[in-house]
Amino acid sequence: MELQSLYQEIILDHYKHPQGRGLRDPFAAEVHHVNPTCGDELTVRVTLEGDVVMDISYDGQGCSISQASASVLHEQLVGGTIAAGLSITDAFLALMQGRGTVEPDEEILGDAVAFAGVAKYPARVKCALLAWMAWKDAVSQAVERHTPEVTP
């Protein structure tokens, strides 16, 4: 039974008790991402103050992996800097795309380390990444919008 390695207790906890779920105002950018193979959907809003991530609010529906992943993302990234959030995202992306060969760094990933087992199930990697890709998209839109245009 390899199920326990995929569905670690932390994942099931976040699924049953999601952190920061629900869409909140005001926000700097909002995106809606879907997983077209299964129909899972997630709306993500980011609120920034300078280079600090003040809030990531989200709502959607999907499997335990995709929803728990959004909850973990909220917990790990809110309150940190954008740069820190993006570097955690990069580490998470590398872990997910590593087919089980990447050793996760708990120092960087925190609870997100619990998703290490997902990397061995290629069909589920997209579920785990849904929230992270959405947040990355939202934050880049927000930053772009707030960067004053520079004329050469």
Add this chain to the structure above:
Amino acid sequence: MTAVHAPVTGLLDVERVAADFPILSRTVRGGNRLVYLDSGATSQKPSAVLDAERGFYTQHNAAVHRGAHLLAEEATDAYEAAREKIAALLGATARELVFTKNATEAINLVAYSFSNATAKAQFGRPLPAGAERFVLRPGDEIVVTEMEHHANLLPWQEVCDKTGAVLRWIGVDDSGRLDLDHPAHGLKAVLGERTRVVALTHQSNVMGTITPVRVVADAAHAVGALVVVDACQSVPHMPVDVSLLGADFLAFSGHKMLGPSGIGVLWGRYEILESMPPFLSGGSMIETVRMEGSTFAPPPQRFEAGVPMAAQAIGLGAAVDYLQSLESGDGSARGLAAVAAHEHALTGYALEALSEIPGVRVVGPTDNRERGSAVSFVVEGVHAHDVGQVLDDRGVEVRVGHHCAWPLHRRFGIAATTRATFYVYNGTRDIDDLASAVRAAQVFFRVA
């Protein structure tokens, strides 16, 4: 769990059938027996089909309909013999049967006939006699149903976008049947004098619902529309006779009926095929070719540009032979009738087994009548992906998601379902394993 089930009759001798499928003897995920319940997506292949393909490559391989050498003759004969065999299965003639790469391409072939004829007519370019019925004007209407697979929906949306035609659809009722009498989405409400095409599935790939094609086709013909039937889930599973169905076109895939991938079939009434402009163009679909312009071969060659998939066609022919050789365990039926009886019995057994699990709801008809063997369900409190993962962990391979029928899932207000589909190699033991795996998923996710 100890409920006494009624005896299941009409089954094939499953052990004997399964022995013909090499893949079914492998194990999965830590030594589990493979319980393959995803034949609605693609079926497994018996040795007879694999041997036929290999036999073609090792003995007769050549480009069909080209060349005059011995191998070319043998290859062409084998390819055309497969066409005749498949046509006979449908009660059709060989010249009405076009080989495509899959059912999606077959439906697109018909859809493109409309947009291509419309485009050519706009510039006064040559079209076959009778092609007017494929020329659409803005405001013409194309009718589909809410239960279509994307393959019988998106091609029509595309035609609408290219021609200004309008898409309309017949609704689905709460039990998963076509809502033919609905005041807004019923047959009378949707069909009219602008209706040019009615495209519908013969059997829902999600709910198993068998649709009343004849009723819809008669109503469509009464307003002068052409009828396109997606038979992907019917031709592999039950006897289908095109002379009785009422359709003008029928599309299905080889890989869902024990055949190889890369081969699909479009059947069309000959005089209609004759009136269609080409779809893909190039070699072997021509009559004469000049730099100034070309003319085209009659059907079916007109629609088979390029060197065709001969080995796959021959493999599909072998699959048809295999299906026709099957016999009910009690000798009561043969061929596709025996397949239908087998699946009917399994479906009844599955519907009963799932109904005994609290928190499981079947989407679609729960009375085992006018329905095939696709059984989709939701497990309260557990997402379909998670159900599928627990099932997979126990060797039970099902499909999860929207099964390329997203609008149908929206209709029922659900994002995803778990779908089990049965075929000739499945038995009641597979359904017992399915049911106990569903219970295990409920325990794992703490909803039971």
